[in-house]
Amino acid sequence: MKIKEIITVLEEMAPLAYAEDFDNVGLLVGNQDEEATGVLVCHDALESVIEEAIAKKCNLVVCFHPILFSGIKKITGKNYVERSLLKAIKNDIAIYAVHTALDNHKNGVNKIFCDALGLINTKILVPKPNFIQKLVTYTIPENVEQVRNALFDAGAGKIGNYDDCSFTSQGIGTYMGNENSNPEIGERYEFVEAQEIKIEVTFEKHLQSKILKALLKNHVYEEVAYEIYDLQNLHQNIGLGMIGELEKPLSEVEFLQLVKTKMQCGGIRHSSLLGKSIKKVAVLGGSGSFAIKNAIQAGADVFLTADLKYHNFYESENQIVLADIGHFESERYTKNYIVDYLKEKITNFAFVLSEENTNPVKYL
Incomplete structure (x- = not known):
């Protein structure tokens, strides 16, 4: 099987047209006409992941985050991005990234997030415009x-x-x-x-x-x-974030404990608790501060996302609980979804789930 045949399946799962304009998705490194020896699926295509691909005889790495995001003029190995690219090129390993192409899919990152929490009646939080x-x-x-x-x-x-x-x-x-x-x-x-x-x-x-x-x-x-x-x-089935409901309301503390357990969070930073029960939940995997107003307008009791800054928490305006559960944590099941999808579509090929934990954030 050629790499391009696997890419066809990946683009059925996450069409590149769904990606945000700022993003860098698709085949980042390598020749799609090469025969595929194996596929390693990871969250971040770091140098350690490329070494894992070499050890497991995989010449295609499918990552969630694009290791090559913005333009570079030199590849000298001076930073983690360049070292990863050099190792991949030296060892004829292709790298393919899905990122916001999967973020925007109705069955993608945020549906996975919702499913992990048992949310029902889900729909897109920020539908994609001009599509x-x-x-x-x-x-x-x-x-x-x-x-x-x-x-x-x-x-x-x-x-x-x-x-x-x-x-x-x-x-x-x-x-x-x-x-x-x-x-x-x-x-x-x-x-x-x-x-x-x-x-x-x-x-x-x-x-x-x-x-x-x-x-x-x-x-x-x-x-x-x-x-x-x-x-x-607006396209109701394509967009960022998702909103759904718990089958039974929980107190704010009970809900945040549930999130901590289900998403395996090292800690949760949150705005002031409002003393209300949690029923309607908005989520946005990764950096989601831009969608705070959308979550409030949608009537969510809580908004789960990541990378909130100090002043973002003021934007809760005592109308919603904002919770930063960690960037990696909010997307942690994405690579599992990709592997399962590929195995279902291509039953006679080796798809390997990376064992590398690429979360750069550590907790005491």
Whole structure:
């Protein structure tokens, strides 16, 4: 099996188009056309993890955090990033990162977080904006079903929990061909008024080329009329963070003790307790201070995240309990999810869960 075949499965799990613009996801090091000898899945692709991959004969390391995040001009081994890259390159080991591509997936990092705490009725906390487009096209009645089904097969027409969503309306289309035309209805230089059906479907913007290819392949007209619009709608199934509910309310102390146990936290930093029971819980794995207002607006009793600064705790405004459970801790089960997903999709290959604990934060 080639590395690129495994990458195809990884991108089904966490489409790169879902990643944030600032992020660096996908294949960071290596040649995707190489034969894969084994896959090591880790949280951070540190030098010690690359050594583990060498020992376990894995030439592909799949990491959550990208070891190569911002641009570098030299690779001399002067810091932990450069040392890891040098060792990987020297030993022909490819590195692939998923990061926010999996953060933004409805079954990704934050669903894993919710599941670990037993939360139910979960939904995205910060839905992704500027991700939905709309296609409008026109064809004759006899061609509608073929075009519409082709668009559905290409990924159009998905809205929340529903597939094959579209809208059609009827009208009159007009055209007149020139000497180079080959009209489906009518003749050259003839003014034609034809009964046409307008088809409207929405789709995720990264599918645009695939959608257009399906449209042009299945449309009967020589020249296909269509329009594509950017929509302001938020994508309810893609985005950062998640909010859910406990099956039974807990006191604030009971809940934080539950979190400490389930997420194996070395400690939890939190804002003032409010003396209220905890029922509605917002989570955001990794650095999540930007979503404090979203958690409050969603009516959460508590917001679990990481990397909160001193002044972030004031933003609770006595409306919510803010809890910093640790960056690594909030994402700790992600690598397990990746391994399980790969094993389920590719049953005859060696996927290894890294034994290295790459959490740089220690507790007394």
